[in-house]
Amino acid sequence: xxxxxxxxxxxxxxxxxxxxxxxxxxxxxxxxxxxxxxxxxxxxxxxxxxxxxxxxxxxxxxxxxxxxxxxxxxxxxxxxxxxxxxxxxxxxxxxxxxxxxxxxxxxxxxxxxxxxxxxxxxxxxxxxxxxxxxxxxxxxxxxxxxxxxxxxxxxxxxxxxxxxxxxxxxxxxxxxxxxxxxxxxxxxxxxxxxxxxxxxxxxxxxxxxxxxxxxxxxxxxxxxxxxxxxxxxxxxxxxxxxxxxxxxxxxxxxxxxxxxxxxxxxxxxxxxxxxxxxxxxxxxxxxxxxxxxxxxxxxxxxxxxxxxxxxx
Amino acid sequence: xxxxxxxxxxxxxxxxxxxxxxxxxxxxxxxxxxxxxxxxxxxxxxxxxxxxxxxxxxxxxxxxxxxxxxxxxxxxxxxxxxxxxxxxxxxxxxxxxxxxxxxxxxxxxxxxxxxxxxxxxxxxxxxxxxxxxxxxxxxxxxxxxxxxxxxxxxxxxxxxxxxxxxxxxxxxxxxxxxxxxxxxxxxxxxxxxxxxxxxxxxxxxxxxxxxxxxxxxxxxxxxxxxxxxxxxxxxxxxxxxxxxxxxxxxxxxxxxxxxxxxxxxxxxxxxxxxxxxxxxxxxxxx
Numbered sequence: 001x002x003x004x005x006x007x008x009x010x011x012x013x014x015x016x017x018x019x020x021x022x023x024x025x026x027x028x029x030x031x032x033x034x035x036x037x038x039x040x041x042x043x044x045x046x047x048x049x050x051x052x053x054x055x056x057x058x059x060x061x062x063x064x065x066x067x068x069x070x071x072x073x074x075x076x077x078x079x080x081x082x083x084x085x086x087x088x089x090x091x092x093x094x095x096x097x098x099x100x101x102x103x104x105x106x107x108x109x110x111x112x113x114x115x116x117x118x119x120x121x122x123x124x125x126x127x128x129x130x131x132x133x134x135x136x137x138x139x140x141x142x143x144x145x146x147x148x149x150x151x152x153x154x155x156x157x158x159x160x161x162x163x164x165x166x167x168x169x170x171x172x173x174x175x176x177x178x179x180x181x182x183x184x185x186x187x188x189x190x191x192x193x194x195x196x197x198x199x200x201x202x203x204x205x206x207x208x209x210x211x212x213x214x215x216x217x218x219x220x221x222x223x224x225x226x227x228x229x230x231x232x233x234x235x236x237x238x239x240x241x242x243x244x245x246x247x248x249x250x251x252x253x254x255x256x257x258x259x260x261x262x263x264x265x266x267x268x269x270x271x272x273x274x275x276x277x278x279x280x281x282x283x284x285x286x287x288x289x290x291x292x293x294x295x296x297x298x299x300x301x302x303x304x305x306x307x308x309x310x311x312x
Numbered sequence: 313x314x315x316x317x318x319x320x321x322x323x324x325x326x327x328x329x330x331x332x333x334x335x336x337x338x339x340x341x342x343x344x345x346x347x348x349x350x351x352x353x354x355x356x357x358x359x360x361x362x363x364x365x366x367x368x369x370x371x372x373x374x375x376x377x378x379x380x381x382x383x384x385x386x387x388x389x390x391x392x393x394x395x396x397x398x399x400x401x402x403x404x405x406x407x408x409x410x411x412x413x414x415x416x417x418x419x420x421x422x423x424x425x426x427x428x429x430x431x432x433x434x435x436x437x438x439x440x441x442x443x444x445x446x447x448x449x450x451x452x453x454x455x456x457x458x459x460x461x462x463x464x465x466x467x468x469x470x471x472x473x474x475x476x477x478x479x480x481x482x483x484x485x486x487x488x489x490x491x492x493x494x495x496x497x498x499x500x501x502x503x504x505x506x507x508x509x510x511x512x513x514x515x516x517x518x519x520x521x522x523x524x525x526x527x528x529x530x531x532x533x534x535x536x537x538x539x540x541x542x543x544x545x546x547x548x549x550x551x552x553x554x555x556x557x558x559x560x561x562x563x564x565x566x567x568x569x570x571x572x573x574x575x576x577x578x579x580x581x582x583x584x585x586x587x588x589x590x591x592x593x594x595x596x597x598x
Binding site for chain 1: 327328330331334335337338339340341342344345348356357358359360361363367368408409410412413415416417419420421425428430432434435437438439440441442443444445446447448449450452453465466468469472473476501502526529530532533536537547548549551552563566567569570573574577578579581582585589590592593
């Protein structure tokens, strides 16, 4: 008796479930739609517009423009200032991120130990990443001031700079580049350190104990145990670090304005100078487009990491 | 035994010195803001050639003059107000868009939602330095140039993707049974979300509010591009661009402005750090 009644009841229930599931899906789409619409209208379309503008002679004065094909790119590539900016962008990113990863590993390992005042140290070390970059850069501008530089005072006192010797940090291409790299390292180091720290703490104790039982030396342990387990997070730290440094313009813009003689520009600051200050929108857009290949590579790598670990 | 003790002590000293070195490097610019903000001009503008004058300490009594100038005779209070207004509106927009989207991706969309969520996360990587040129066209087409509305329109482009991602992770971490039991009791899905899920999500929502707010305060490129009138600027642009009068640098007030803005942001950020990091690293840790 019970069996006979159960069958239609189940059918009704599964039909109801089907209806409920469809309802849920509609609700899901409805809840997602505003955010997706916004992202489409204000990220995807402007992104496409950036590409379109780079193919036009658009200027700040008027809203009409005509297509001129790849002429912007041809002009830009010929310009020595652009080539210098392209090189600088890679140099700044590569040198600062390499330094950040090495120092970040050292610092994260040091922070693994327990010691008194650790939470305060963690807060202080994190400050460069949390503070607004444009304001932090001002502080560095003052540290590297041409007359009142505290860096120079230290070098004078320590005897590095003899009488009559002086560093014009922001008036010299090499020193200017060095200053920019120092700021990028200063700013990104906290970010990498906390990510690497999250990785180190996620390695179970048993793994270290097993390595100890197998009598692994410190180097074997570092390179054959810790490093492989840290690799996903190391990649995450590097990828974000590269993206943030590669596309940044505030440090260069506020510290040197790309000077002296346009020697410290990066792609982003040059695009701003030409496209916004200079009013040549097409040319500015074509310079900014050069950021794209590296970003695409970074996005692909990030997807790889996320796939290997199943979910990002 | 004794040698090991010595070696251990040496290792501890080395460790502390290492930590000290990194901390000094991180903190020095903030210390420099602090001491500059309270130094008298006669103590500030001595010149680094004078090795007898130690710039790290107060050689003359500290002063509040720079703070007084900053709050009394500059646009700094206006900029703070502008930043806060933009921040609050952007946070509201972000919540309206990201909360439903995050919930939907966590519970309602299944397999394709997972792919979509990675796509949304990747839009966070599209930098402002690539978009400011098309946005400046868009903003002038809409007649919003030199208006804080332009910032309100554009800032959610970087807050929404990451906040959706953070919230999705947060909603996923809540047990499904929470809503299901409410729905068994006759609640609709939406009712269950507003009555049960959101009250449980206050920590997650707070994280998103703080994160969006700090991003707005930190933003520089769009604000620099769209806003030209001094009285409409936000802090991050007004201070470096318009606080410097003529070619004389008012370093005391300038550093005071940086200090007053940076410290609260850093403290707020620190409270929620672990959640932000979780957002960056979800899944890369197993």
